[in-house]
Amino acid sequence: MVTPSDRPDRQQHWWVVLIALTVSVAAIASAAFTQSGSPHGRPSAQAGSTASPQATTSRALDIGVAYGDTLPFMSDQKLASALDDAVTLGAKWVRADLSWEDIQPDSPDRYQWDRFDRVAEAAQKRGLHILAVISFTPPWARPSSCAHSQACAPADPATFAAFAHKAAARYSAMGVHTWEIWNEENIQFWQPKPDPAGYTRLLKLTTKAMRSADPKATLLMGGLAAVPTNPSQNHVSQSDYLTAVAKLGATHLVDGIAYHPYTFPYLPSARTTFGTAFEKISSTSVNLVSILAAYGSAKLPIWITETGAPTNGPGAVSDGVHIPPETTHVTEAFQAAIAADTVSAAAANPHVAAVFWFADQDTGTDRTNRAAFFGLRRIDGTAKPSFAALKNAITTYEESLNAAP
Template sequence: MREQTDRRKRILIAVVGFVVSAIATVVAFEPAPAPPAAAAKSGPAGSDDAEPAVGKSRELRFGLSYADTLTWMSDGELNASLDDARKLGAQWIRVDLAWNNIEPDIPGRYEWHRFDRVADAARARGLEVLATVAYTPAWARVEGCVKGLRCAPADPAAFADFTRRATERYAPKGVHTWQIWNEPNIPFWSPKPDPAAYTKLLKSSSRAIKSVDPGATVLMGGLASVSSDDLHIAHSEFLRAVAKLGALDAVDAISYHPYTYPHLASARTKYGSAFEDISASENNLASILELYGKPKMPIWLTETGAPTSGPGNVSDGTRIPANTTHVTEEFQARIAEDLVTTTGANPRVAVLFWFADQDSARVKDNRSKSRYFGLRRFDGSAKPSFKALQKAIAAYKKSRPDAAG
């Protein structure tokens, strides 16, 4: 009997040992739990930490570019024009904060009220403001320059002081995004484009802005899509030149103006496309950013569109006559729709601005095509492009549940 009892004990001990051994084996080979996901990095808009990797999906946002028109409108006109941005589904407006308007005659005498109304009206509608700081008053211009407000500042420190004061005034009003100059690669920077002089201005202005508002977003002046000649520097060539001088360390994004009319943005021509130069052509802007250590820096399209009248011939999209300078209203509508779909498919583009809201009566030359880029005519009636752009933006947002309203 005792032998049977001892035998049972031995069997029980063996079974318990086997079970313990099996459990230990399972535990030993169980995969370790995955480490917790790294916390999302944060940083200013345009910083590498804040941006998705190239090729990943990016939420495209939309804006309406007004140049220097809102400042001079009546209250009723201003309200109606900004209401258009909301009706279109835009989240942004781009407007000139022109140095020559605010400090026109005497250093230190400011006319801030001219821009106050714009900032306040935009904030009341929940619109983000991209303020383009540019254009030199007569007292601050390079000596001998005859191009008026487009003349480069004689002293970058004076321009930087203005940007600092503007930031102090408008950051509390919700303005945190700044573009330094407009199209510095063409004679908007006069007497002729100068990458070194522009880079100096850009660096000093960026430091001034961020000394007041460290979280501000600073954009490089919108590059005009041009070829190089005596008075113009091609957009890619200019970007490469300022990048070599360290300009990319002073900005959170670059901006670009790819006008493609009388072609669609999606069209491919034997001469290439301004839109291909964003990220698809041999010497595209995105590749230059990557070459100079900014592979995730976003590209903002702060102007693009098409005029519906001008001094030359008109294209309806089916044929392009010689000396074509503008398009029909119907083709402008197609261009607007195509811009949204083409840009929405490019993950390098962060924001798309249409230029402009309404045909401009402020342009002196009645023959100039620059008067006719509006979604509305001079009398305020809507062109077909207004509804086309509105529908295209709505369709994009519907296709992207994460898109901002």
């Protein structure tokens, strides 16, 4: 999860750039689909392969919008509008936090299920599937040594697993069968610092509890942030973390690996000397797919449960090639190119089962806070060029499926 443009008066030539980029991306997408064939029935990867081996997935790419922990606190009108955006885009999935802290904020004996009930009911009404992210510890369940943040690991992972059991039992009746267990546990979202052994203990208890409540459940390892290992920041790279938990057997507990490959200011399909976050799925010398193969989990699919790009801030770039050192954002036109390319890049990688764009709408106006500007819509509700670009890319992809033999 991301923690915390062109200007409205952008010149007309950016629209020309956008059109050209959209046409180019559509052509790339069409070529990718033609070369790879139908995404259905793809063969399994060969163990030990490092350069995009054959597919591990056996279904079409699932496409969704990630909303973070926003939907439960929206008015009925705003909730409807937010989910209607997913429908308009052609997405079939939404990713939403089912925060333990939201449901049991002040007591182990009181549940505020109504907060997420509204989300589940509104999504079900629109025919949208939910990927629910279950995470975040309420104050009463945190260890005394880490009481300052919802990202603190639970004092007792069994207590978290018991909550997860109740959640799976309740929401399976509303059609929710897909869960992501925690979020970005390899960085600051697992406090006081990332702990592969601690996370694996929680995962073992939680997957058992959730499957006992819902045998149909699809359970994902929490989305790994794409970062380099940096002890001073308590960051463990996605590769180092996956290796650590795989050694402990974690990959045999889940049905997929969630991953957050933000690539801005580069396109997801970019080929670089350093390896973008997308390339590190299966194309770099050390990659997620090769790690899974090394530990007996070669067939586990990768779910991209967050990716996107922030607009409207300092150092914004427009082409993914000329990158100033102060880059923190991209232009609205280039965000649109990234949105379109995200679909084709994900569809072209046979190991990727799903991709979710973060986010639907900007959440603020402070230009120094890039987390506020990942939306397909601006804070005032007006659509950025990325909204139409993502919609067109999804339509192109769906048409390619329908045309496939």
